[in-house]
Amino acid sequence: MKHNGVWILAEQNGGIVQRISHELITRGRKLADKLGCDLTAMILGSQIGNDGLQGLLDRGADRVIAMQAPQLEFFLIEPYAKCMMKLLEDYRPEILIAGATTTGRTLLPYVAVKVHTGLTADCTVLDIEDETGNLLQTRPAIGGNILATIKTPNHRPQMATVRPRSTQPATVIEQNRAGEIIRLDAPPELLTSKIKRTGFTPLEDSHNIEDADVVVAVGRGIKKADNLPVVQKLADSLDAALGASRDVIDRGWMSYPHQIGLSGKTVTPKLYVGVGVSGAIQHLAGMQTAENIVVINNDPDAQLFRVADIGIVGDLFEIVPVLTQKINERKKP
């Protein structure tokens, strides 16, 4: 049987289909259209709600294959890998794309070795090569200084992971869009695991700046710690993590895990917003690879404007609340 079709690995949590699944549909739909083939969403879990599965069809999948068992409620490498391999063997997709989540980045490299195929991590661009139909996978290499395009010419399926929030989630094309939902009970012999999940403790601060897709950074222009809520509200409106320049950390206005720069963390979000940050080289080293950069500063000569896409010169205490309000208004349906 020939390998055929584009697949995505949809993810669920507590039976609810996760956002990454819809982002992957955006990616997968484009590839399937270019190849002229079907898009299939596979999902592993226990008691996955029908709305979620229909939602995958509504957003552009042609088929959903859900393999279920109580043992698949949470990600465990062995049962997940075996069930995925079973589906890959039975259906033989040509391409399989997963999110570069903690699940995707564990499961795919394990399965890629088992099925003897290539895998490219953290792709930012996926495309199809015109002459061959091969998947072209572009990813940043060596600290983001260089982009590399990679393909897997002779092995199938071609596998890739893509960074979460590196694309918009697919929106509903049509309610109750036609398509096939295949629910399968996972074969019991695939469900043994040498790992047992013993518990889960949610993170208190869910906004880690390194993983965040939107980072709002605050600099000395904020003047004192009491003023931080002004910028925090902007961060909230963008669903962003709050970072800071070294000046702010050294003054004790925020804690070290928030520091962006050479002596702090490096961030490569989709959007970076610098508020009252001058843009010392040490700070630039930690953020200039952000995809989009917005700057608000009262000094028109601030270094940060040089790496920015768009910037406002003016008083942050006047500008930020207005901008926050506009973003919040735009978000209302």
Next chain:
Amino acid sequence: MRIIVPIKQVPETSAVRMDEKTGTMIRDGVEAIVNPLDLYAIEAALLLKASQPEGQCEVIAVSMGPPKAQSAIREAMSMGFDSGVLLSDKKFAGADTWATSYVLAAAIKKLGDVDLIICGERATDGDTGQVGPGIAAWLDLPVGSYVGKIDGLTDGRINVQRLLEDGHEGLEVQLPAVLTVVKEVADPRLPTLRGKQRARKAELTTWNADDLNLPDENLGLNGSPTRVVKIFRPSVTRECEKLIATDDQSINTAADRVLEFLQERELV
């Protein structure tokens, strides 16, 4: 018990040149260090060793790389590792993560009697994080990834906390197993002077493809399912659109324009 830590020598700086033809890195002339994220795996292994009765736990570093990668193994030994194996052969060159994990797994198999393999989360040069789970697949072992804390080791099981997107997940893992660890797991120690002296004098084992009895077709660039098609510099030409906001009206206009920008770029 026996713990193995696969480590990688990586270029010190991010100023690395690429071979335009093969799309692989040119490592010559750049100072090489132990992958910083591997230091956490090394430290986690040393802490486990210290938690076991004296003489009951052996920690071994393995590294695939050119002959000069032996300095990475010596560094692990200067921190307290018992021994190390360098996997070096021209045939290994240009390996992707499939072919790399293949060789590392073969060496681990040859060492034998392994209870635990601890890997860093990823290497700072290749940045894939795929080799750890790949080794687990080759050896048919369970893998606990993104481990931020090791709670304890008893009765052939290890209890760990994985750092997930939204919290810490507790796992009880039956040994033998593979773990990949993140920074939170431990604070790497510095090599001691005595350790350095010991490491300098130590005899290292070096294995090539024949020692591991590996067929050529699975090695290096030849054995790698992936191919680099091209490499290029990202275009970072940013011309800042500067908006001057001095009064209510210009602030309003500027904020509208920024919102429009965010919408154009699909950021809100």
